[in-house]
Amino acid sequence: MSTGERERDESGSGRTGTFGDxxxxxxxxxxxxxxQELEDAYERFVLENEDGFMDEFRERMHxxxxxxxxxxxxxxxxxxxxxxxxxxxxxxxxxxxxxLNNALGQVLLAKYMGKERIIAETGAGQHGTAxxxxxxxxxxxxxxxxxxxxxxRQRPNVYRMRMNGAEVNPVDAGxxxxxxxxxxxxxxxxxTVERTHYVIGSVVGPHPFPKMVRDFQSVIGEEIREQxxxxxxxxxxxxxxxxxxxxxxxxxxxAFVPDCADPRFADDSSGRRPRDDSVNLYAVxxxxxSLEVDxxxxxxxxxxxxxxxxxxxxxxxxxxxxxxxxxxxxxxHSVSAxxxxxxxxxxxxxxxxxxxVTPVSVDxxxxxxxxxxxxxxxxxxxxxxxxxxxxxLERAAGTAADAASGDGPRDERHDELGELVVxxxxxxxxxxxxxxxxxxxxxxxxxxxxxxxxDR
Amino acid sequence: MxxxxxxxxxxxxxxxxxxxxxxITYITAGDPTLEDTKAYVEALDRGGSDLIELGLPxxxxxxxxxxxxxxxxxxxxxxTTPRGFFELVDELETDAPLLVMTYYNLILQYGSEPDVRPFxxxxxxxGLSGIIVPDLPAEEADPLREACDDYGLDLVFIIAPTxxxxxxxxIMSQVSGFAYVQARLGTTGARANVSTxxxxxxxxxxxxxxxxxxxxxxSKGDHAAEIVEAGADGVIVGxxxxxxxxxxxxxxxxxxxxxxxxxELKRGARRGATDDTEDDTNAExxxxxxxx
Ligand SMILES: Cc1ncc(COP(=O)(O)O)c(C=O)c1O
Numbered sequence: 010m011s012t013g014e015r016e017r018d019e020s021g022s023g024r025t026g027t028f029g030d031x032x033x034x035x036x037x038x039x040x041x042x043x044x045q046e047l048e049d050a051y052e053r054f055v056l057e058n059e060d061g062f063m064d065e066f067r068e069r070m071h072x073x074x075x076x077x078x079x080x081x082x083x084x085x086x087x088x089x090x091x092x093x094x095x096x097x098x099x100x101x102x103x104x105x106x107x108x109l110n111n112a113l114g115q116v117l118l119a120k121y122m123g124k125e126r127i128i129a130e131t132g133a134g135q136h137g138t139a140x141x142x143x144x145x146x147x148x149x150x151x152x153x154x155x156x157x158x159x160x161x162r163q164r165p166n167v168y169r170m171r172m173n174g175a176e177v178n179p180v181d182a183g184x185x186x187x188x189x190x191x192x193x194x195x196x197x198x199x200x201t202v203e204r205t206h207y208v209i210g211s212v213v214g215p216h217p218f219p220k221m222v223r224d225f226q227s228v229i230g231e232e233i234r235e236q237x238x239x240x241x242x243x244x245x246x247x248x249x250x251x252x253x254x255x256x257x258x259x260x261x262x263x264a265f266v267p268d269c270a271d272p273r274f275a276d277d278s279s280g281r282r283p284r285d286d287s288v289n290l291y292a293v294x295x296x297x298x299s300l301e302v303d304x305x306x307x308x309x310x311x312x313x314x315x316x317x318x319x320x321x322x323x324x325x326x327x328x329x330x331x332x333x334x335x336x337x338x339x340x341x342h343s344v345s346a347x348x349x350x351x352x353x354x355x356x357x358x359x360x361x362x363x364x365x366v367t368p369v370s371v372d373x374x375x376x377x378x379x380x381x382x383x384x385x386x387x388x389x390x391x392x393x394x395x396x397x398x399x400x401x402l403e404r405a406a407g408t409a410a411d412a413a414s415g416d417g418p419r420d421e422r423h424d425e426l427g428e429l430v431v432x433x434x435x436x437x438x439x440x441x442x443x444x445x446x447x448x449x450x451x452x453x454x455x456x457x458x459x460x461x462x463x464d465r
Numbered sequence: 466m467x468x469x470x471x472x473x474x475x476x477x478x479x480x481x482x483x484x485x486x487x488x489i490t491y492i493t494a495g496d497p498t499l500e501d502t503k504a505y506v507e508a509l510d511r512g513g514s515d516l517i518e519l520g521l522p523x524x525x526x527x528x529x530x531x532x533x534x535x536x537x538x539x540x541x542x543x544x545t546t547p548r549g550f551f552e553l554v555d556e557l558e559t560d561a562p563l564l565v566m567t568y569y570n571l572i573l574q575y576g577s578e579p580d581v582r583p584f585x586x587x588x589x590x591x592g593l594s595g596i597i598v599p600d601l602p603a604e605e606a607d608p609l610r611e612a613c614d615d616y617g618l619d620l621v622f623i624i625a626p627t628x629x630x631x632x633x634x635x636i637m638s639q640v641s642g643f644a645y646v647q648a649r650l651g652t653t654g655a656r657a658n659v660s661t662x663x664x665x666x667x668x669x670x671x672x673x674x675x676x677x678x679x680x681x682x683x684s685k686g687d688h689a690a691e692i693v694e695a696g697a698d699g700v701i702v703g704x705x706x707x708x709x710x711x712x713x714x715x716x717x718x719x720x721x722x723x724x725x726x727x728x729e730l731k732r733g734a735r736r737g738a739t740d741d742t743e744d745d746t747n748a749e750x751x752x753x754x755x756x757x
Binding site: 033034035036037038039040041042043045054182183188192195196199200202300307319320321322323324325330332334335336337338 | 569622
């Protein structure tokens with residue numbers, strides 16, 4: 010490296026801020042000093058707890074954020090799938106999603122760094138909401154960029170951001186979703202970088218964001234470890250989380266990555282050993298309406314980047330992308346705004362490439378069924394993003410009734426999923442009710458209630 | 466920089482040193498079509514450009530302001546591809562050396578798998594003299610720099626107002642062609658005045674014996690004069706020229722206006738070098754600058 014002491018790759022490739030072939034810092038020169046400043050602050054405050062940063066962060070996550078969140082045994086799902094199903098209730102974090110774990114961490118860090126202004130992008134609006142809340146809580150001015158399509162489908166969150174005093178700037182370019190919002194936030198940052206911190210909302214972007222966001226989110230998996238040991242006396246066979254950019258995914262998985270028979274994933278510092286009985290990690294992506302890409306139209310009717318993407322550089326990092334053969338980024342699609350993104354975190358790309366994480370996908374219909382099923386069976390209305398993880402459960406496990414009648418599981422991974430499964434419910438679905446009603450009316454969904462009774 | 470870097474004659478550096486003060490012009494290839502671009506490049510060449518940058522459009526142009534972003538969208542809608550771009554460059558015969566300005570992902574994807582070499586090889590074959598990549602900082606540039614060295618192309622680095630201290634030294638020691646001095650923080654786009662950041666940046670760079678050209682916001686002869694007077698060896702003008710293309714109904718009008726504007730900008734740059742005020746007459750002919 011040409012610029013002094015820099016952190017080494019976590020998987021030993023020797024490049025800075027990378028995970029195997031993925032990661033890096035592909036940004037305009039104007040932003041490079043800010044990334045160095047952030048890397049320095051991340052190492053001092055987050056990794057070394059300088060000035061008691063992490064103590065203050067944990068205390069605020071407890072008092073303001075409502076942590077720890079419960080790990081709940083889902084009785085009726087357990088019965089349905091004839092195995093133990095536990096739900097990690099990130100929908101109960103203040104603001105209604107895991108996003109606050111990261112937003113509060115970064116806004117607090119910006120404060121420790123002496124920054125004066127916060128900007129962020131948002132897809133589902135959950136990250137924007139969390140950032141606006143954290144900024145209000147810590148008394149920082151805040152501006153949020155959001156694609157026009159997402160403004161229209163996630164109105165409750167737009168109101169909430171405004172209520173908390175944030176400016177919301179709609180972005181009209183392209184398909185006006187998360188990708189375009191990130192472009193616009195980067196432009197703002199390149200103009201105001203000296204006094205502004207950009208709170209990236211997922212484990213994406215240039216180093217050190219993917220690591221730092223993962224660290225703020227890793228509380229999810231750490232709590233699960235402790236809670237599941239207490240409740241079931243052992244580690245789960247499988248952990249399932251939805252993946253957009255991948256922040257709830259990495260937050261849920263990080264503590265379990267070493268629990269793998271492959272010695273490459275053993276983490277000596279934690280004192281854990283590679284185990285024969287691995288914890289399987291499933292990243293559930295949005296299959297949208299189809300996994301095919303229409304190159305001509307520059308459009309993927311899905312956002313299943315880990316399953317179908319190819320390597321390239323987007324938004325500051327080398328990772329897996331939905332792109333054309335020429336390297337133009339294609340528009341993605343998902344019924345859930347928070348998964349509707351053509352990229353994914355570089356660490357997840359690496360974990361998929363090396364076989365530690367298994368990427369799977371469910372389509373819009375399965376996700377909507379997952380939404381209705383959890384609402385009906387467990388009294389929890391999940392975010393459409395999280396509904397993908399729940400949709401996968403149905404696909405992989407099938408129902409106990411199916412199994413009894415000999416129809417068997419609908420996915421060959423039945424046995425791999427195992428007897429004890431934790432699903433991360435990354436957020437609650439209040440923000441999605443309009444979309445769910447609209448999309449449910451168009452379809453014949455097995456798990457849906459009669460939505461025609463709603464007077465719209 | 467690799468030790469075994471090949472020594473080659475830099476067309477880019479020569480063009481700036483010989484023509485000092487140099488005029489460097491930018492337009493987006495394929496805006497509104499590649500056929501029009503050919504005529505526009507020739508007009509910029511006749512108008513006295515000493516170097517011409519051709520933008521190869523990428524769908525996520527995070528370093529561009531609204532003007533060039535819109536040009537890129539027009540070019541992509543017209544079906545501009547890297548292959549079509551190189552075919553255009555194959556046909557161009559200009560006095561000014563040509564550089565390609567594009568984003569890293571397009572360079573990586575040109576071959577059958579992610580690798581920078583096929584792009585650089587094709588760029589050299591088409592006669593391009595250098596490459597500018599706004600989302601590739603020096604820290605990530607080794608693979609591309611090595612390929613450029615092998616094929617005798619310059620890889621131009623951008624110096625931002627925030628580039629200081631050790632990073633500045635490292636980058637300046639690796640400059641090839643010229644140092645692209647970003648006049649102000651933010652994205653591309655014509656501005657009404659020259660930023661004080663320009664003067665600070667040029668002052669910081671005054672000890673380095675490499676050609677320095679200033680871009681981001683330059684739109685008229687007076688700016689060019691002021692920038693050259695502040696110590697730049699060249700000025701880079703993009704959005705003001707893209708504005709001409711965007712607002713012309715007839716490509717023939719755009720051709721005439723591009724040539725006239727280039728002439729005017731070059732005159733402004735010369736005025737800054739000689740501090741000669743007799744040339745002042747045309748200063749107000751420049752297009753209305755876009756307000757940030
Ligand atoms: C509830 C919820 N889950 C998941 C996501 C997807 O993001 P990530 O993959 O970073 O967890 C979002 C994004 O907005 C969200 O709101």
